[in-house]
Amino acid sequence: MLFIAMSVVWGVPYLLIKVAVxxxxxxxxxxxxxxxxxxxLLPIALYRKEVRASLRPWLPLLAYTVVEVGIPWLLLSHAEQEVDSAFTGLVIAGVPLAAALIARERLSGTRIAGLVTGLAGVGLLVGFHGTTGGPVPLLELLGVVICYASGPLIIERWLSDVPRYGVSAVSLxxxxxxxxxxxxxxxxxxxxxxxLRPALAAVTLAVVCTALAFVLFFALVAEVGGVRATVIxxxxxxxxxxxxxAVLHEKITxxxxxxxxxxLAGSFLATRKKISEEPAEKREPAAV
Structure with missing residues (x-):
């Protein structure tokens, strides 16, 4: 149930952003x-006494806030003024591919095949749908992909020992x-x-897809571990x-x-070795 809830909660923001903007x-x-x-989230973090520990590494935390929250959420909202929410969600699916490239780890044949396959999918998507809103929204979405791929790397290197409720609350x-x-x-x-509709979309985005999403995600990690949780x-x-x-009548071809x-196939292959080797507590999906 937690897996289903998280898959929906972090799949809905693209629709809500499209309505809100x-x-x-x-x-x-x-x-x-x-x-x-x-x-x-701050009351939860304060109750768990995680705020002070989260503030100690203030510079990495600020960098994480800018890279994972400030820049990508702004670019995402601006891009969805011009492009469909479905197109946005599919481009963001390339985050694991970008993470595999940014991490600069040694690539096996399987991971190289995954990168090529995934990039081919992104190229196919962009080639046939990317001209709808012009080049600017596309570049903004690519910027979101890079930011979402970089954020977890900051956590892995500098914030791995910082309580996660504290990181989420303080960064927000x-x-x-x-x-x-x-x-x-x-x-x-x-x-x-x-x-009314944009207002409700914005509030739902904040309450359900941001605050509640973090609570559900931590509960999911506690049940199945960080590795399996990233399958969402x-x-x-x-x-x-x-x-x-279904809601906005966007075209699916x-x-x-x-x-x-x-x-999806490329992302799975490109991250397969990394997922099997990384400690569960160091893996986190992008927040949308």
Whole structure:
């Protein structure tokens, strides 16, 4: 049940972002998401006495906040003003491929085959669907992929011993503080003009897909371990595609399905050796 819940919870954000950005600007949406998420997670982190330990490595924590929260959430929200949520979810499925390249570990024949297969899927997807919103959204999504692939590496190298509730709560609070000076003056006007559906999408994104998602993920790791928990990374894009088609009537073509299969197969092969060797507590999927 936890696995199903996580697959849905981290597959839904692409749909919610697409709805929210109809009335809410990208920076404002990131602020709402981080601020509400921090308000919900900070009490848990304080109760577990994890905040102080999370603040000690403040520089890696700040870097993690920028790379895993600030930049990718802003780029993701801006890109979805132009492209479909299903397309976004499929591009983000390439995160394990980017992580395999960034880690610069010795590549076996299986992992090389996985990288080639996955990149072929991304190329197929971009070649036939990437011109819809122009080159800028595509570059933004590629930036999100790089950020999401880099964030866990920061945790692995500098924050592996830091309590995870503390990291999540403090990074969300730091993200809200970073965006507050830029969006706070316009929040009263936004509150008067935003319509119901985008407002509900933004709140759901913050409460369910951010705060609750972290709680469920830690519970899943406790039940099955970090290695098996990362399998949700391969299911989230499918949820994004299905919801995009069912709710927003986004088009799914045979090429989309083919690209999705190639990306998943490539991601599995490219990360297979790494997953089998890494300690469970050092693995984390990207947050969307």
């Amino acid at each position: 109809r009335d809410i600007g990208p920076a404002e949406l990131v602020f709402v998401r981080t601020a509400l998420g921090a308000l919900l 609070a730091a993200g809200a503080l970073l965006f507050a000076p830029f969006v706070a003056p316009g929040l009263p006007s936004l509150a008067r003009t935003v319509t 990374t391969f299911v989230n894009p499918a949820v994004a595609v299905i919801l995009g088609a 045979p090429l989309t399905v083919g690209a999705f299969v190639l990306i």
